[in-house]
Amino acid sequence: MPENMPADSRERGYSVEYCNMEVKDNKKWNAGRQKTEWKGLRGRAVICLLAAVSGCVFGLGGCGKAEEKAPVSVSEDGKSTEESNGSKVSEDELLADKDTKDVVNFDRRLDEYQPLKKEYNFYFTYKVIHPWWDAVAIGIEDAAKQYEEDGIIINYEYLAPQDVSAQDQVRRLTEAGAEEFDVIGVDVADVEMVTPIINSLLEDGQKVMTFSSSDAAKEDGCNRIAYVGNTHNYEDGVDLTEALCKKLGYQGKIAVLIGTEGAPCHEERSEGARDVIAKYPDMEIVETAYDEDTVEKSYQLAKEFLARHEDLAGFVCCNMSNPVGAARAVIEAGRENEVVIVGMDHDQEALRYLRDGYIYALGVQDCYSIGFDTVQTAVKIADGCLPGESYPEKTEEITTIIYQESAAAMLQTLYGVID
Template sequence: MFRKILEGDNEPKKLRHKVRNMLELAAFFSICCLGMPGCGRKANTEALNAPDEVSALEDENNKKDDNITEIVRFDDKLDDYKPSKGKYNFYFTYKVDHPWWDAVAIGIEDAAKQFEEKGIIIDYEYLAPNAASAQEQIRRLSDASNRDFDVIGVDVADVDMVTPAINDLIRDGRKVMTFSSSDAAKEDGCERIAYVGNTHNYEDGADLTEALCEKLGYRGKVAVLVGTKGAPCHEDRALGAQNVLAKYQDMEIVEIVYDEDSVEKSYQLTQKILAGHEDIAGLICCNMSNPVGAARAVIEAGQEDEVVIVGMDHDQEALEYLRDGIIYALGVQDCYSIGFDTIQVAVKIADGCLPGDAYPEKTEEITTIIYQDSARSMLQTLYGGMD
């Protein structure tokens, strides 16, 4: 089978090799599955805290490992839907070349493999620019519209800018869905057919901020590192953070900055924040890159015991900082299921199915807040390392 998976615009073999290695590792550690793909999944609003006391340390560790495999699963199975064709051709573009979308690609690849085992070929292209750009995303959508794809999928870089391009494609008879972390929804005026991914980014930002406020005793100055300006997931998390902080009179936002989903830029911005606000107490990070950059800057400044960091997702370095107590909490998304369900929904859209009994208009995936006590198990599950 021919399958293109391009990381940025690099040679596809590089990412395919990475994805396959991660799949083999993940399959070894994966234990259980929550629900069938294609169905809505609720956000995990209960953070994964230290487990209840049990009679033996071994039982405690087993329980924790089981909890982790419920958060990041690698064993979804295709539902009972019977595709009407023997071959499909999809195009997916996302905000920026970044490891977060490599994790989504694992689910995409696994779903395609399971379809192949049923005799159904899924060809796809999986593309992103090296730097986030709504204009570049619009160009890529335009190029894809001139080729023979059954479905075009987009992780929206900017709702206001990209929605008109999506609507133009729909009116020209193209089948367009959104996926991953950023939707352009019906209420935004977008005519996309369906969305698969995180439907609760606002709540994720709010939950992380509540954890930070509690840790600080509801008192202190904080800064918010957002990510890409206009990206719905980043903006929604930042809005959730701001609204939570507004509830507490002794909490104060001293800066809101955009790091463009860059570790290096978030590091530099955090350096400036620390230098400009000697009494800074917390940092709220709204994407997967900025917890890493923020932690590096805090360590460099020797303020690990003074600044509380919360942020998003499963970056290995971020999880190591969580394990070491540099980062206080991370919101981990189920990227695998996002990718897996994206393929299942794309097949149904290609067959002409509209949202309803076959699949929902919005397929909701989970996010779970984890703390230091879960970091080692998460590192082993995702990366095969405990140290």
């Protein structure tokens, strides 16, 4: 670990395209890391995943009517009907473009809003160091770059703990509130625990928004200014579980792997799953467990469920990690032809399992757009714009259900995998 790295940053993680980054004391450090390929539709892509966790501050460089977002898009067959842009590409590249361009939109540009300042300072904290939030980070970074092209500097911190902890999140928010940030953004780890600190920061004059996958909304007693992210986690749980039930002929025993206890997105998806299963008299949920959003724990839990239930028919997986853990356990048990798995998001291993038929369906969120829109909304909040003027109170991002036919194209688009 570099000696000039802030001591309190050793537990943090971040992914960024550059390997030299500027920290608070303006010293440069270069941490060892593993490179991961993310090939976007614009051909962009090497980002760096920190092999050792780190905390970073980046210098990257009037209110109107809010823009309406498109409704949630769910693909029944995993294919897009979008036409190609007419450029000469290979058949494989065209397939990847057609099947994925509406799932993750890398072709984002800043809207027409004109920032009132030349420099902004933002603080973003999220649940846990995890590849899902690395994808959000790419959108944040690209938005900051586009502002820089317009002469606007976006300084930001993007920080999280190694393990999910609402107490840790409260601590981070408290510390951020003592500094001079234009906007504080949080992906809520636990609504009940985090809402009081959000409201306290607002009472002290801080501007606080929520982002990513978990909101603490007005109906929860939270006064946060706005939310950018998934507004339909319950519906995602419903859609995935309906796909599972149809595949199973509406009969069988199901296990649900939730994720992190108290995390709104995970709890809402599991609630959607429970409500769907309850509709069908020949189906029942026989196991439910929290895996703390880790592959290792979800794998262990899935092994236990399979051992206890020789007739287990399916898994509903409510986060990005547990489809991988469930698939590993099912394959290890030799029951891949008996057990149907549905789950969330774009983990590379999960997409390979989808491609190879071990996972039946994945709900992929547009993490890139979540990050991109978070920065745009933060700029407007910092300028004093209110929800409904130049941005909505809730910016709705899409989730697309993809199946085996689309997995290879998604792997190629996101990771450059063509085997």
